Amino acid sequence: MEWVRDAASKRQFEVFAAEASDTLFRTGYLMTGDLKDAEDLVQETFLRVARRWSRVQSMDHPAAYARRILINLVLRDTGRRSRQKAELEPQGGGTEAADQYAARALRAVDDLAEFQWALAQLPARQRAVLVLRYWADLPVAEVAGILGCSAGTVKSTASRAAARLGAVLRSGESPAPEPATRQSGKEAPDAHRRT
Amino acid sequence: MPTDELEDELRSAFTRAATQITVPEQARHRLLQRDYHPRSRSRRHRRLAELSIAGVAASTILALGLAGVFGSASRTPAHDLGTIRTAAFTLTKNANGTATLTLTADQVFNPGALQQALQQDGIPALVETGSYCSSSPAPPGAAWAATLSLQLPDGTPVSGNPVPADAVTVINPAAMPAGTELFFGYFNSDRTLTGNLIYASSYTCSSGLPSHRAG
Numbered sequence: 408m409e410w411v412r413d414a415a416s417k418r419q420f421e422v423f424a425a426e427a428s429d430t431l432f433r434t435g436y437l438m439t440g441d442l443k444d445a446e447d448l449v450q451e452t453f454l455r456v457a458r459r460w461s462r463v464q465s466m467d468h469p470a471a472y473a474r475r476i477l478i479n480l481v482l483r484d485t486g487r488r489s490r491q492k493a494e495l496e497p498q499g500g501g502t503e504a505a506d507q508y509a510a511r512a513l514r515a516v517d518d519l520a521e522f523q524w525a526l527a528q529l530p531a532r533q534r535a536v537l538v539l540r541y542w543a544d545l546p547v548a549e550v551a552g553i554l555g556c557s558a559g560t561v562k563s564t565a566s567r568a569a570a571r572l573g574a575v576l577r578s579g580e581s582p583a584p585e586p587a588t589r590q591s592g593k594e595a596p597d598a599h600r601r602t
Numbered sequence: 603m604p605t606d607e608l609e610d611e612l613r614s615a616f617t618r619a620a621t622q623i624t625v626p627e628q629a630r631h632r633l634l635q636r637d638y639h640p641r642s643r644s645r646r647h648r649r650l651a652e653l654s655i656a657g658v659a660a661s662t663i664l665a666l667g668l669a670g671v672f673g674s675a676s677r678t679p680a681h682d683l684g685t686i687r688t689a690a691f692t693l694t695k696n697a698n699g700t701a702t703l704t705l706t707a708d709q710v711f712n713p714g715a716l717q718q719a720l721q722q723d724g725i726p727a728l729v730e731t732g733s734y735c736s737s738s739p740a741p742p743g744a745a746w747a748a749t750l751s752l753q754l755p756d757g758t759p760v761s762g763n764p765v766p767a768d769a770v771t772v773i774n775p776a777a778m779p780a781g782t783e784l785f786f787g788y789f790n791s792d793r794t795l796t797g798n799l800i801y802a803s804s805y806t807c808s809s810g811l812p813s814h815r816a817g
């Protein structure tokens with residue numbers, strides 16, 4: 408009977424949601440720096456997963472699918488794809504010396520608020536690369552798949568984002584927009600706003 | 603690509619930051635209690651003019667007590683000193699760890715609200731309308747009997763029929779075996795609420811009351 412399947416499926420979704428909610432919430436918070444935004448993101452993610460649950464529940468990693476939705480919800484709100492693409496175009500990354508400075512700055516961080524503030528100074532796509540690569544610990548290829556770009560672009564974006572994060576932490580000030588930002592009309596840092 | 607040293611520091615920084623992110627309990631509750639399957643809300647719940655109590659016929663079915671009308675009860679769940687009160691039911695958490703469920707006779711039964719209230723009190727539960735769920739094999743009957751019981755307001759156990767109108771249902775979550783949850787099924791046609799104990803990971807549901815129910 409159809410109803411029986413529906414009831415069992417609904418229950419399985421509830422189990423999935425209970426298991427995935429905290430991790431998704433933390434991912435949402437790292438991406439937005441706002442508890443309410445994080446909750447809204449998780450709720451919207453669950454709604455979208457629920458609509459496709461008959462297909463999602465047969466996946467090997469439904470939680471990974473949900474995380475992908477959440478990340479893309481954030482990015483959807485940050486601007487048009489052309490602007491996002493501009494953010495991901497390979498540009499010069501941090502130098503080895505800059506990386507050493509950044510590593511030192513990161514080592515010194517022990518306060519969530521400070522780290523969250525610095526993270527929020529990055530454009531959303533850079534933030535997404537860092538969150539997916541170093542919080543979710545995904546391989547470069549998987550990050551590229553989620554963001555719809557090449558592995559090389561993920562690597563260069565990670566490099567620029569890490570250097571920028573380190574610079575923000577060291578200086579304690581918001582970085583000036585990169586020249587390319589103004590020329591390409593790229594979004595301002597932390598432009599994510601949910602209505 | 604960042605250097606290996608910087609990548610290690612990034613992972614470490616994210617881990618430290620994430621451990622400091624506390625998911626607000628209220629946010630978690632809202633997220634997990636929301637119905638993400640809106641089509642399931644299309645079930646119609648009729649306003650009840652009169653309620654009757656179904657008899658207890660089998661060890662796995664319990665017709666629950668329906669108490670008198672709470673005329674002043676609000677439709678909005680109210681939480682006060684361990685009591686969750688809605689127009690349709692009141693769930694009170696007792697000092698000994700049990701919970702007392704009292705249904706209001708003249709209000710539309712809301713399965714989602716009851717399920718949410720039970721879970722908020724730490725009682726895993728599945729509440730449906732128009733269906734009956736069971737596990738095969740079923741959890742031990744003794745566990746069921748220890749988990750769900752009918753009592754008069756003064757604590758006197760109730761057995762047999764007819765069930766007094768002021769009887770309440772007492773739930774003892776401590777008696778629930780690991781992996782089980784309460785199932786409540788409400789039937790508009792009979793104006794009956796049945797209770798059962800099921801394994802959360804293995805159960806089936808069917809429309810209508812089980813055939814061995816006494817009328």
